[in-house]
Amino acid sequence: MDYINAIILFSNYILIPGLSYGCQLALGALGVTLIYTVMRFSNFAHGELMSFGAMISILIMWCLKDIGVSIKPLPTIIISLPISIIITVIFCLLIDKLCFSYYRKNNSQSVILLIVSIGVMFFTNGLIRLIIGPNDRNINDGERFLVKAKTIKKVFELNEGLSIKMSQGITIVITLLLVTFIFWFLNKTKTGKSMRAYSDNKDLSLLSGINPERVILITWIITGMLACVAGTLYGLDKSYKPFTYLNLVLPIFASAIVGGVGNPIGAIIGGFVIAYSEIIVTFAYRKFLSYLLPDNFLSDGLMQILSTDYKIAVSFLILVIVLIIKPTGIYKGKLI
């Protein structure tokens, strides 16, 4: 029996990858949830907003690299974040002004706003392809690893290695900072409280003198910021390819719904539930158990609960179960 090897193996293949993927989903789900609570529609354009933010970050990174800025071992794209956040926010406000505000003024049903968001999604998708093209780009120019699997193996004389990528570390740290900021903002500041009041009861909050346009403006600013950071971090971790952000929308919505739409804590929990459920159920446990159990205890099988083919099915199964047992999501959110 060899507990240390088992723990290292578990961290390398389940804990760390799930943590960073969960952070990426959580940031996305947080943006979706905020829009839903305040404006009462599902913003399907969120994935493309993330892609747009990442694209702006890359464009700024190229400019920075041209003038020789580098913060090795960290990737250069981190310092382009503040400017790209501003540009993404401006883009969000522009989209809101041109597309969403008209339907909001007419008190349109939320399903109409949802369709509008799909239109915005396709438009943004096209715009991104026009500006930067559909190609795959590796944007991580810093050090690749914080901890290398081979070093761990050698230093601690273990069979298993543990690798932590620089991008995973950055993702986790930035997510932590951003989420703390948003919770502080929503719970402690007056503006944040007015946002919560507005989302809780629109009519009552209007009567008590809250300016709805201001609340919506703030919501878009936060959403733009979240989208830009989440998109850039995702691109940094995997590689930037506009196509994949379209496929990211589905797990993001699953996270938001599982956690409870409209509840910020739920969005974060949901992100991790979705990220881990995919890995845990499809993981082959043979090697992991071989460290824990006596030698001749194991059969030849891979000890895999489900084949990886069913990866997507797992997150949707969880979604269905949650909706049947607790339609409001894990944390009580708005019923949809």
Next chain:
Amino acid sequence: MSKKPIIFLILFLVAASLLFFYKQEKEDFAVKLGIIFGYTGPIESLTPDMAKASELAIKEVNDSGEFLSGKIKIQGIRADSTCVDAAAANAAAERLITSDQVNAIVGADCSGVTTSILQNVAMSNGIVMISPSATSPALSTLPDNGLFFRTAPSDARQGKIVADILIEKGFKKAALSFTNNDYGKGLAESIKKNYESKGGQITISASHEDGKADYGAEVSALAQAGGDILIVAGYLDQGGKGIIQGSLDADAFNKFFLPDGMIGDSLPKAIGSDLNGSIGSIPGTDSPGAKTFENLAKSNGFKAGPFSQESYDAAALIMLAMQSAKSSKSKDLKDHVMDVANAPGEKIYPGELSKGISLLKQGKEIDYVGASSVELIGGGESSGNFREILIKDGKITTAGYR
């Protein structure tokens, strides 16, 4: 009485007659070839060079000035197969046939969309298709009314080559990840069958979806099954790359086998030095034709990348078959494809298409060898020459031919 109906009638007549003359002109002077590749989608980094290769063959025949009556110019029309979306590919092919009225089609590229276009569009319209890169074994036995040919070999053959290379290099245990479509499944089955019959062991054979957000789960499962090498039967711009990157990051595998869908310059560029020492296979020959084609491509401003030889040959075969049939119609040329592709006759290499055309005009036989040593067997597919690949110093190099 209003004059409106009369004006409309006149306008209608003018428009109809214009259309009529326009159509007349089309039929008299132009032969059109549809070039349907996935300009967007999982192999979008390969298709521009493939299309340019086909267009180079067309240009060559046009420049000869001898094609059919001599005045006829051939026009290549591109359409996007998307590689994966069968509905979009069918629509694109339908448009080529009904609106552009192409005489034959070069393409499609990926096995799934090729099957779909063949069954739903080409067969019902009686249009010949020659695919340069659809390699699924299923296409060998599909009923095609004699309309479908391919200048790429079936993956049943590639599976054998892959198994041979792996056993020779001493890899006894391998994990296998394949893209979840006709191409990936067909190739994976063929590799597994051949490898196991030669004494190798596949520890796990798991599929991956293309364009996914995260490949952590797939990589974990593959890593736990273990093996000396990971065979990735996927696409280089898609999940295949994600699987390799993930495996390297987690230190799960450090050697990879890359079948034809994974060979391209963008992969070593994206992955970096960690890919060095990985091996692969792709249709290709060391024939003089391949060299000539490389130079031709260079002087025409594109790279002789993966499947561009086959694309050149596919377009060339269609045009030579048209000349041999003395007709640009698919129903006539389909019976001549095998004749011009195989012996007997004078061998025709890339850059010699005008010679081929004039030989056919004189009533002589030709044996089109082309850039990829075309030799059509069975129901009209390439017999299959393969190039063994070794990734060295971040470059794709040739380790030998099979």
